[in-house]
Amino acid sequence: MTTIVLPYMLDFYPLQDEDNTRIHQFYASLREGKLTTTKCKDCGGLFWPPRVACPGCNSDQFEWVELLDEGELYAFTAMLLGAPLGMEKDVPFVLGMVQLDGTEFKVLSRIGNTKYEDCSLGMRVKLETYDLEDGRVWFRFVPITSD
Amino acid sequence: MKNVAIVACGLAPFGVRKATWRELVQEASKAVFDDVQNLDKKDIDSLFVGAAMPERFAFQSHVAPLVAEQVGIVPHKVVTRTELACSSGQSAVRTAWASIVTGLSDIALCLGVEKMNMPNMLETQTSMACVLEREWDGVQGASAPPFFAMCAQRHMHEYGTTVEQMAMVSEKNHHFSTTNPYAQFQKEIPAEKVLGSPMIAPPLRLFDCSGITDGAAAVILTSEERAKEFTDVPTYIIGSGQCSMASNLANYKSLSTWHPMKIAAKEAYRSAKIGPMDLDFAEVHDCFTISEIIEYEDAGFCEKGEGGKFIEEGQSNIGGKMPINTRGGLLGTGHPLGATGIGQIVEVMQQFRSTVPKERLVDGAEMAMAHNLSGAANVHSILVFGRSPR
Numbered sequence: 424m425t426t427i428v429l430p431y432m433l434d435f436y437p438l439q440d441e442d443n444t445r446i447h448q449f450y451a452s453l454r455e456g457k458l459t460t461t462k463c464k465d466c467g468g469l470f471w472p473p474r475v476a477c478p479g480c481n482s483d484q485f486e487w488v489e490l491l492d493e494g495e496l497y498a499f500t501a502m503l504l505g506a507p508l509g510m511e512k513d514v515p516f517v518l519g520m521v522q523l524d525g526t527e528f529k530v531l532s533r534i535g536n537t538k539y540e541d542c543s544l545g546m547r548v549k550l551e552t553y554d555l556e557d558g559r560v561w562f563r564f565v566p567i568t569s570d
Numbered sequence: 571m572k573n574v575a576i577v578a579c580g581l582a583p584f585g586v587r588k589a590t591w592r593e594l595v596q597e598a599s600k601a602v603f604d605d606v607q608n609l610d611k612k613d614i615d616s617l618f619v620g621a622a623m624p625e626r627f628a629f630q631s632h633v634a635p636l637v638a639e640q641v642g643i644v645p646h647k648v649v650t651r652t653e654l655a656c657s658s659g660q661s662a663v664r665t666a667w668a669s670i671v672t673g674l675s676d677i678a679l680c681l682g683v684e685k686m687n688m689p690n691m692l693e694t695q696t697s698m699a700c701v702l703e704r705e706w707d708g709v710q711g712a713s714a715p716p717f718f719a720m721c722a723q724r725h726m727h728e729y730g731t732t733v734e735q736m737a738m739v740s741e742k743n744h745h746f747s748t749t750n751p752y753a754q755f756q757k758e759i760p761a762e763k764v765l766g767s768p769m770i771a772p773p774l775r776l777f778d779c780s781g782i783t784d785g786a787a788a789v790i791l792t793s794e795e796r797a798k799e800f801t802d803v804p805t806y807i808i809g810s811g812q813c814s815m816a817s818n819l820a821n822y823k824s825l826s827t828w829h830p831m832k833i834a835a836k837e838a839y840r841s842a843k844i845g846p847m848d849l850d851f852a853e854v855h856d857c858f859t860i861s862e863i864i865e866y867e868d869a870g871f872c873e874k875g876e877g878g879k880f881i882e883e884g885q886s887n888i889g890g891k892m893p894i895n896t897r898g899g900l901l902g903t904g905h906p907l908g909a910t911g912i913g914q915i916v917e918v919m920q921q922f923r924s925t926v927p928k929e930r931l932v933d934g935a936e937m938a939m940a941h942n943l944s945g946a947a948n949v950h951s952i953l954v955f956g957r958s959p960r
Contacts, residue, residue, distance in 0.1 A: 499723070501716075503771060504768065508692050518711060529819065533711060
């Protein structure tokens with residue numbers, strides 16, 4: 424079970440288990456290194472983030488689909504000053520919008536293993552998942568290296 | 571549709587205030603009631619409080635009755651709070667306007683307030699991250715500066731906008747705020763100083779960003795029929811547009827064109843039966859320098875991609891094609907979220923009354939607009955005002 428150290432109202436990460444969210448499958452897949460989302464079985468609509476009711480056709484029938492785990496930087500910057508509580512130790516960190524291959528989604532993510540100066544528009548990145556100290560899981564993207 | 575007028579306005583000074591949330595409320599209340607003639611507080615039947623995050627900044631919810639008591643009124647038609655992050659103040663005015671149009675309310679007080687400076691700045695910064703979609707975007711460490719930094723990056727990439735042009739926006743608005751004793755920032759900030767200030771989120775530096783501000787502002791609205799009882803120069807609401815598009819950043823069409831703003835502006839001009847250049851001046855939401863540049867374009871004051879040139883040519887200054895943010899904007903005045911939208915409307919009213927200092931007066935102005943964006947620029951709210959009713 425998750426033990427949250429910060430007061431819950433100062434905790435940024437979503438509660439991930441089935442006692443707390445109906446999209447717990449997303450986090451279970453993330454733990455296996457897969458980025459997934461829901462696809463509506465009735466209208467075929469693909470939405471990010473995952474849904475439990477379709478904003479397109481009002482269906483509640485979904486299937487989980489795996490998304491491609493690579494994309495390119497549509498935009499990026501770095502947080503140098505003013506990071507929220509719990510993230511001060513990470514400063515400076517790079518943030519970017521990743522145009523995910525095969526979708527129209529520009530997923531906002533930390534861009535790890537790099538510095539702002541080494542990033543460029545269009546740079547190829549791939550998904551990397553990691554465990555939080557309290558047992559939850561999260562994701563970021565990292566540059567794809569040539570080797 | 572019934573014409574609605576703003577008949578009084580008042581401000582609490584914006585800044586890092588040695589005052590609590592409720593004291594800011596009282597200051598704005600005193601100012602607006604000092605400004606109005608022939609109004610008995612008993613005749614105010616409705617109250618709309620614009621407040622973005624009192625739960626997080628002042629540990630207080632259910633704020634409308636608290637404001638009613640501080641002000642000394644017993645609203646008995648409508649009493650509510652409006653929350654739309656950075657547009658919470660304009661939301662109060664929009665809602666009051668709708669209530670008067672329907673005939674439900676006769677006289678409404680709109681009071682916007684925010685107390686953002688806390689003993690630990692980290693708490694304020696943490697709360698600001700929940701203005702974005704916290705579970706997916708805020709969680710990654712995103713907040714306003716990184717978002718607008720990426721807008722700047724895309725605008726520079728697509729249209730060749732420069733950091734020097736962005737710095738000119740800051741210089742202009744800080745210059746205007748030196749004429750405004752209610753503004754947080756009272757010193758000139760030349761463009762070179764902007765370009766030499768600490769980097770916050772590249773390419774945005776400290777003086778590309780609006781401040782963390784305490785402040786309050788208030789206006790009183792009534793119908794056209796009653797307006798002249800309370801002021802010689804009412805400010806009429808003559809048009810409106812508002813649009814919300816996407817929330818999660820993944821679903822944005824563009825960072826360099828704000829599509830919801832284009833939709834809101836089109837509807838605002840249509841409802842006012844004007845074109846953008848019929849306006850004599852505009853208050854737009856310059857939370858960051860890049861915001862004002864994109865807004866010149868998406869409001870239709872210049873062609874897409876020419877916002878940088880617009881500031882460089884001085885077109886947004888007094889004497890230019892469209893004077894923008896004459897009170898000093900958010901960059902110069904500060905940005906107390908719930909108060910900002912009403913603070914802009916105070917400027918419109920004082921311009922129409924010709925009571926602003928001469929150096930920022932838009933002489934003979936008849937029409938103006940006030941624009942706010944909220945969150946990560948996914949909601950845009952515009953009201954159009956006239957010195958005369960429609």
